[in-house]
Amino acid sequence: MKTKSIISTIAMAFLMLFSINTQAQDFPKMDKSPMDAAAFPTSYKDSNKLIKIVYSRPQLKERSLDKLAPNGEVWRTGANEAAELTLYTPMMLGKTKVAAGTYTFYVIPGEKEWTAIISNDLNVWGSYFYKEGNDVARLKVPVTKGKESLEAFSIAFEEAKDGVHMHLGWDHVRVAVPFTK
Structure with missing residues (x-):
C-alpha cells in the first residue's frame, strides 16, 4: 500500500512539473538594437516633461555610419520602428509651431547638415x-564632430535658454536639434 502511495505521489509530481513547463511563457531574447527613451527634464522624479523620444539603439559593429544611415536618404532615427517623439507642450522646430502630441521623428543625414523631420x-x-x-x-541643422566615437546611436536632451536641444550622436557625428518655446 505504501509503495502505491509513493508511486502515485511521484507520478503526480511529474505531471505537475510537466504541466507547469507547458504553460510557461517564452520570452524573446534581448533585441540587438534595444529600445530606449530620452526625455527633458531628464530627472525621472520630474513628471512634468516637455519632450520625450522613444527609439532603438543600433550599434556600429565595425560597420560604417554612412551604410547604416545613408546621406541624402530619409532615416528612421535609430533601428526597427521609426523614432516616436512626444511633445507635452507646443514647441517650435525652426519657424514652425508644432502642437503638443505624438509624432514620428525622421532625419535625412548629410555630410555637413542633417534635416530633422517631424511627421504625422x-x-x-x-x-x-x-x-x-x-x-x-x-x-536643417549643422553636423559637428565629437572627440570620441559612440558605438551605439544615442539621443540626449539639454536645456537651452530658448527651450531644449535634442542631441543625436553616433560614431563621431553629432547633431543638435533645437526645440524652442
Missing part, C-alpha cells in the same frame, strides 16, 4: 513608408 506618421516600422506630405515641420 505613427506606428511605422523603419522609414520605408515615409510620406513627405505627412511632414509637420522640417529643419
Whole structure:
C-alpha cells in the first residue's frame, strides 16, 4: 500500500512539473538594437516633461555610419520602428509651431547638415513608408564632430535658454536639434 502511495505521489509530481513547463511563457531574447527613451527634464522624479523620444539603439559593429544611415536618404532615427517623439507642450522646430502630441521623428543625414523631420506618421516600422506630405515641420541643422566615437546611436536632451536641444550622436557625428518655446 505504501509503495502505491509513493508511486502515485511521484507520478503526480511529474505531471505537475510537466504541466507547469507547458504553460510557461517564452520570452524573446534581448533585441540587438534595444529600445530606449530620452526625455527633458531628464530627472525621472520630474513628471512634468516637455519632450520625450522613444527609439532603438543600433550599434556600429565595425560597420560604417554612412551604410547604416545613408546621406541624402530619409532615416528612421535609430533601428526597427521609426523614432516616436512626444511633445507635452507646443514647441517650435525652426519657424514652425508644432502642437503638443505624438509624432514620428525622421532625419535625412548629410555630410555637413542633417534635416530633422517631424511627421504625422505613427506606428511605422523603419522609414520605408515615409510620406513627405505627412511632414509637420522640417529643419536643417549643422553636423559637428565629437572627440570620441559612440558605438551605439544615442539621443540626449539639454536645456537651452530658448527651450531644449535634442542631441543625436553616433560614431563621431553629432547633431543638435533645437526645440524652442
